[in-house]
Structure formats: C-alpha cells, structure tokens
Amino acid sequence: MWDCPVRYDLRLCDRRPAWLQGTNLTRFDVPGLCNQIWADPTGVSCTDIDQMAGCVLGGGTAVNAGLWWKPHPEDWDTNFPAGWQAKDLAAATDRVFSRIPGTITPSVDGKRYLSQGFDVLGGSLQAAGWEYVVANETPEKKNRTIGHSTFMFSGGERGGPLATYLVTASGRNTFTLWTNTIAKRIIRTGGHATGVEVECNRGGHVGVVNLTPNTGRVISAAGAFGSAKLLFRSGIGPTDQLNIVKNSADGPTMIDSEQWINLPVGYNLNDHVGTDIEIAHPDVVFYDYYAAWRSPIASDAETYLANRTGPFAQAAPNIGPIFWEVIKGRDGIDRHLHWQARVEGLTNTSMTVTQYLGTGSTSRGRMTITRQLNTVVSTPPYLRTEHDKEAVVEGLISLQKSLANVAGLTWITPRAGVSAEQFVNSIPAIPSRRGSNHWIGTAKMGTDDGRSGGTSVVDLNTKVYGTDNIFVVDASIFPGMITANPSAAIVIVSEHAATKILALPTA
Numbered sequence: 001m002w003d004c005p006v007r008y009d010l011r012l013c014d015r016r017p018a019w020l021q022g023t024n025l026t027r028f029d030v031p032g033l034c035n036q037i038w039a040d041p042t043g044v045s046c047t048d049i050d051q052m053a054g055c056v057l058g059g060g061t062a063v064n065a066g067l068w069w070k071p072h073p074e075d076w077d078t079n080f081p082a083g084w085q086a087k088d089l090a091a092a093t094d095r096v097f098s099r100i101p102g103t104i105t106p107s108v109d110g111k112r113y114l115s116q117g118f119d120v121l122g123g124s125l126q127a128a129g130w131e132y133v134v135a136n137e138t139p140e141k142k143n144r145t146i147g148h149s150t151f152m153f154s155g156g157e158r159g160g161p162l163a164t165y166l167v168t169a170s171g172r173n174t175f176t177l178w179t180n181t182i183a184k185r186i187i188r189t190g191g192h193a194t195g196v197e198v199e200c201n202r203g204g205h206v207g208v209v210n211l212t213p214n215t216g217r218v219i220s221a222a223g224a225f226g227s228a229k230l231l232f233r234s235g236i237g238p239t240d241q242l243n244i245v246k247n248s249a250d251g252p253t254m255i256d257s258e259q260w261i262n263l264p265v266g267y268n269l270n271d272h273v274g275t276d277i278e279i280a281h282p283d284v285v286f287y288d289y290y291a292a293w294r295s296p297i298a299s300d301a302e303t304y305l306a307n308r309t310g311p312f313a314q315a316a317p318n319i320g321p322i323f324w325e326v327i328k329g330r331d332g333i334d335r336h337l338h339w340q341a342r343v344e345g346l347t348n349t350s351m352t353v354t355q356y357l358g359t360g361s362t363s364r365g366r367m368t369i370t371r372q373l374n375t376v377v378s379t380p381p382y383l384r385t386e387h388d389k390e391a392v393v394e395g396l397i398s399l400q401k402s403l404a405n406v407a408g409l410t411w412i413t414p415r416a417g418v419s420a421e422q423f424v425n426s427i428p429a430i431p432s433r434r435g436s437n438h439w440i441g442t443a444k445m446g447t448d449d450g451r452s453g454g455t456s457v458v459d460l461n462t463k464v465y466g467t468d469n470i471f472v473v474d475a476s477i478f479p480g481m482i483t484a485n486p487s488a489a490i491v492i493v494s495e496h497a498a499t500k501i502l503a504l505p506t507a
C-alpha cells in the first residue's frame with residue numbers, strides 16, 4: 001500500500017461558506033453554490049490545463065451545474081461507430097438513468113422557485129409554436145422544443161456519480177481510492193503496460209503501481225486533456241508532441257523513441273461553440289446567487305438547511321428554459337442547437353441565453369502540450385467550417401423571429417441594427433469567448449487505426465491502438481459533439497465501455 005502524505009482532497013471539506021459551518025455540506029453539495037467554481041477556483045480547478053476543469057475527486061461532475069440529459073439518438077447514430085449506436089447504448093442508458101434519474105424539480109418539495117425567467121421566455125416560445133417537452137422522457141424531440149432544465153441532483157444536493165457509482169465501488173473490498181495522486185505515465189514494453197508511475201499532487205513523492213502480470217489493465221479516465229496528456233507522457237501520440245515531452249522534465253524517464261506509438265492524440269478536439277445573446281423583460285427577476293456565498297437571504301438558507309427546499313436546491317444562476325432546434329445545412333447535415341438560458345446579465349431583468357452547436361458540427365481543433373507539461377487548446381475548434389457558422393446564424397435568426405412580437409421584451413445583444421451574421425462574426429472564436437467546457441475528442445474512437453493514417457486513437461473496445469491492455473474511457477473518445485451538456489452521455493459511454501472491456505479475453 002502506498003499513498004501520498006498530503007491528503008489535499010480532505011481539505012475540500014473546509015470549502016464552505018459561513019452559513020454551512022456546522023453542517024456536513026460543502027460548497028460542492030449545494031446546487032445553488034455551483035457557480036462558486038468561477039468565483040474561487042483555487043485548489044479545485046486544474047492548474048495544468050488552460051481551460052476550466054475540475055481537478056478534484058469526481059472531476060467535472062463535482063463542480064459542474066448538474067445538467068443531466070438523456071442523449072438524442074442522433075448523438076450516437078451520427079457521431080459514433082458500429083456497436084455504439086443508439087440501439088447499442090440503450091441498455092447502458094437504462095442502467096445510468098436507473099441510478100441517476102435526474103429531476104426537473106430539484107427542490108425536495110417538488111416546487112420550482114424563481115420561475116419568472118422561464119415563464120417569460122418559455123411562454124413566449126410556446127406562443128410562437130415551440131412545443132413543451134419533458135426532455136428526458138422524449139430525448140428524440142429536440143426540434144423547436146422547450147423544457148425545464150434536468151439536473152442530476154438528488155435530495156436537494158448534488159448527487160450524481162459521486163453519490164452513486166463511487167459509493168457502490170467503495171463498498172467493494174477490491175476497490176482502493178487514492179486521492180492526491182497523479183498518474184504520471186504508463187510504464188510499458190511495446191504495446192503491453194506493466195505498471196503506472198504515480199506522483200503526489202504536492203511534494204514530488206513518486207512510486208510505481210505494478211499491474212497484475214498478464215491480466216492487469218490500465219484504464220485512463222482523466223478527461224479530454226488529462227488522458228491525452230497521460231498518453232503523451234507514455235510515448236503515445238504524434239511525434240511532435242512526444243518530442244516536446246522528451247525535452248521536458250520527463251525526458252530522462254520517458255520511454256525510448258523506438259517504442260513510441262504514433263497516434264493522432266490531441267486532434268479531433270471539440271467543444272460546444274457557445275454564442276451568448278441577452279434579452280430583458282420587466283417580469284424577469286434576478287436572484288443574486290453570487291452574493292449568497294457571503295450573505296444569503298436568511299429564510300432561503302434556513303429552508304435549504306432544514307428541508308433542502310427553495311432556491312439553493314436549484315442550480316445557480318437560475319438556469320432555464322432550455323430549448324432546441326435542428327438546422328439543416330446546405331451540406332445536407334442536420335445540426336443540433338441547444339439553447340440554455342439563465343437569469344443574469346447587464347440588468348436586473350436580463351436573461352443571457354447561450355446557443356450551443358452540437359451534433360452535426362464539423363469543426364475540429366487540436367490540443368497540445370508544452371515543455372512545462374501543461375495542455376493548451378492550440379487550435380480552438382470553433383466555427384472552422386462555413387456550414388457550422390451558417391447554422392449558428394440561422395438558429396439566431398429563428399430565435400429572433402420567434403420572439404419578435406413579445407410585448408416588453410428587449411434585445412440587449414445583438415443590439416438593434418446588428419445582423420445575426422455580423423453579431424456571430426463579431427465574437428472571437430476563442431475559448432474565453434465561445435467556450436462551453438464540454439471538451440471531447442482527443443483520443444477518438446473508431447475503426448480507422450491512427451497508426452496507419454486513420455483518425456482514431458482507440459478501437460471499438462476503447463483500447464488504444466498498438467497496445468493490448470491500455471484503455472481510455474472518458475470524453476476523449478467521443479468522435480463528435482453531442483446535442484446537450486455531455487456528462488450523462490460520458491457516464492453512459494463508460495457503462496457501455498465497461499461491458500466491452502469485461503467481455504475481452506484477459507490473457
């Protein structure tokens with residue numbers, strides 16, 4: 001048994017505002033405090049990635065807003081290869097949603113609070129002919145439909161994989177959890193891994209976990225940047241990236257270049273391209289979730305602590321409605337738009353609405369590594385094809401038309417006189433302006449082996465090409481972007497991958 005001397009994660013238990021002192025709740029548990037990741041990311045967000053990501057137990061699902069969607073069948077059928085189509089994923093989807101059903105009424109009294117924004121925008125869209133749906137009951141209905149946000153929250157708290165999968169895994173006597181421990185590199189001979197070199201988050205303590213001879217496997221679930229980085233450090237990736245690692249502090253221990261496996265790790269990067277618009281209406285009411293960290297409305301804090309009811313049982317900053325439209329491109333491709341509203345903006349009656357371009361998007365970018373072993377988005381994946389841009393513009397025009405006759409509604413951005421196209425073009429296509437933190441694709445799954453000119457890094461069993469016992473199971477392996485926020489789909493992919501990996505012969 002080996003463990004890091006600094007139990008850094010345990011210090012996260014101190015991460016609570018004064019009004020949670022004396023309870024067993026941290027900021028991560030309370031849906032209404034989820035936005036604290038933006039106010040105070042220190043010690044929570046990853047420091048080796050140039051994007052926002054949770055480097056804590058649970059990763060993104062510990063810090064995110066909890067949106068939890070049953071995927072549209074086209075998310076699988078358009079993007080994924082044979083064996084990973086909607087019909088193939090049905091059983092895994094059922095398993096995930098039986099454990100984490102999600103809810104559109106996260107407050108345990110079944111009421112929705114602060115619904116003025118939903119009522120204004122949702123009501124206006126329904127008046128314009130958009131259909132109200134309970135999204136996870138009809139995941140295929142994502143064209144001119146509107147619904148309440150669905151969250152993974154449970155019992156008025158965060159819930160999700162940490163409250164379900166981790167709990168049952170922890171009950172197994174074969175399961176050991178090491179926190180504060182970074183997988184530095186996979187030790188391998190040719191395509192066979194024999195161990196993982198690990199190091200402490202702090203202090204540089206290093207050790208090796210040996211795999212069980214013959215049957216041991218390594219499964220990387222370090223996220224779209226973390227898994228790619230681990231592969232680079234293990235001598236798996238494009239030669240330019242492996243040379244950077246060779247010239248870094250890793251150089252002396254890096255596997256010999258004769259054993260490098262040349263795969264397109266880091267390419268195929270994608271994220272929902274976000275386009276924010278802002279509207280205002282006198283009926284919309286802003287609730288200051290940000291101020292609630294220090295000075296919550298006393299009665300709201302009390303009702304949350306006593307019963308897990310009220311605004312704090314809902315995600316900040318009052319998210320919803322969510323609505324969807326499919327835009328048929330001139331290239332014949334259906335592009336899925338997911339619009340996500342929240343009650344915040346330049347005025348106290350504002351709503352900011354982000355349009356995400358998902359399934360059908362054809363733009364891709366690239367992530368790379370630096371000599372300091374940090375990962376960077378070197379080619380942002382946003383709006384790199386004309387048809388992607390056209391879909392974004394067309395979707396915005398469609399929304400403008402649907403809201404054209406709403407009494408009292410004003411458009412803040414795009415402002416009057418600016419065309420949808422001018423507006424879309426005016427926002428730089430860089431992560432700080434268009435990013436959604438839904439990164440995928442850096443270790444693409446597919447049948448075209450990347451070692452021989454193909455685009456794929458892992459095969460249909462999620463096994464890294466050129467290896468016999470190294471797997472990647474996380475957002476990295478998604479071949480293309482899906483319709484909505486991705487965490488439920490990532491868990492579904494993990495369920496399905498587990499079935500595939502367990503079915504493989506072990507020796």
Ligand SMILES: Cc1cc2nc3c(=O)[nH]c(=O)nc-3n(C[C@H](O)[C@H](O)[C@H](O)COP(=O)(O)OP(=O)(O)OC[C@H]3O[C@@H](n4cnc5c(N)ncnc54)[C@H](O)[C@@H]3O)c2cc1C
Pocket residue numbers: 037052053054055056057058059060061063064065066067068069181182183184221222223224226227230437438439474475476485486487488490
């Ligand atoms: C602020 C924010 C809000 C979001 N909101 C939503 C939302 O509401 N709904 C939704 O569906 N999605 C949301 N997302 C996106 C979603 O959380 C991510 O897409 C998802 O968590 C990615 O899952 P993953 O398993 O691929 O990677 P991650 O969740 O990033 O998990 C990777 C884990 O691996 C660890 N790790 C990395 N490298 C190593 C290493 N070398 N050794 C050991 N451990 C390592 C990390 O610390 C982390 O715990 C949000 C993301 C962010 C950042």
